[in-house]
Amino acid sequence: MTSVRHIPDSRDAYLDAARACILDVGWRRTTLTEVARRAGVSRMTIYRTWPDMKTLLGDLMTREWTAVVAARPPGDDLPATVVATVRALRGNELFVRIVELDPELLLPYLLARRGRSQDLVLDLLVDRIEQGQATGEVRSGDPLAIARALVLGAHGFVLSAHTMVDDRVSEADLDTELAALVTRALAP
Structure with a gap:
């Protein structure tokens, strides 16, 4: 897995879309398909980056909490x-x-x-x-x-x-x- 500290800009945009989804409807109701829609990319683009919501959430939380601590x-x-x-x-x-x-x-x-x-x-x-x-x-x-x-x-x-x-x-x-x-x- 790629280190969160070296996420390409497109991944940051996908994480931003996931963050917006979670803020709107919570994690349980957020899907990779909805993240792709909000990010303006295909579902396969998101699925190639994260196999599931749990992995995406791990990267999102790491990015978020790292920013708070930094x-x-x-x-x-x-x-x-x-x-x-x-x-x-x-x-x-x-x-x-x-x-x-x-x-x-x-x-x-x-x-x-x-x-x-x-x-x-x-x-x-x-x-x-x-x-x-x-x-x-x-x-x-x-x-x-x-x-x-x-x-x-x-x-x-x-x-x-x-x-x-x-x-x-x-x-x-x-x-x-x-x-x-x-x-x-x-x-x-």
């Missing part, structure tokens, strides 16, 4: 970067639509395996943790294990924060607590 400024301190990324994912239009209509699509990435986007996040976190360890700003320890623990913790803040928000605790309050958790987890 948009975080590398100069920010790590806790602020984690909170900003979590907040951006929670507000991402495609992510919100999937959670609303087809949340089961996310279960494999929570219960069975890591996805490409999660691996990208881990790579970025490991780099930042190693940099922090080199300057003494981050505690010693296996950078990969620390990064994986941070991602596991962030999952709840991305997927379930809304279940903890009410008239006593706001989403901003939870983000403040996430920053405190990350800060304490990394403190030397």
Whole structure:
């Protein structure tokens, strides 16, 4: 499979069409035929690129979440970067639509395996943790294990924060607590 980071422009247009379909009707009601129609190409063009909707969705989610993560400024301190990324994912239009209509699509990435986007996040976190360890700003320890623990913790803040928000605790309050958790987890 071609790396998502090297998708030709036509594939981006097809992914844009798939994104629009999913936003309109959800993943279950989106077909490769409808993606082809919206992209203005033949069904065979789409079928030659993706054998099924699951594969197309994997590439779409990887492109989408990679863009969200890449948009975080590398100069920010790590806790602020984690909170900003979590907040951006929670507000991402495609992510919100999937959670609303087809949340089961996310279960494999929570219960069975890591996805490409999660691996990208881990790579970025490991780099930042190693940099922090080199300057003494981050505690010693296996950078990969620390990064994986941070991602596991962030999952709840991305997927379930809304279940903890009410008239006593706001989403901003939870983000403040996430920053405190990350800060304490990394403190030397």
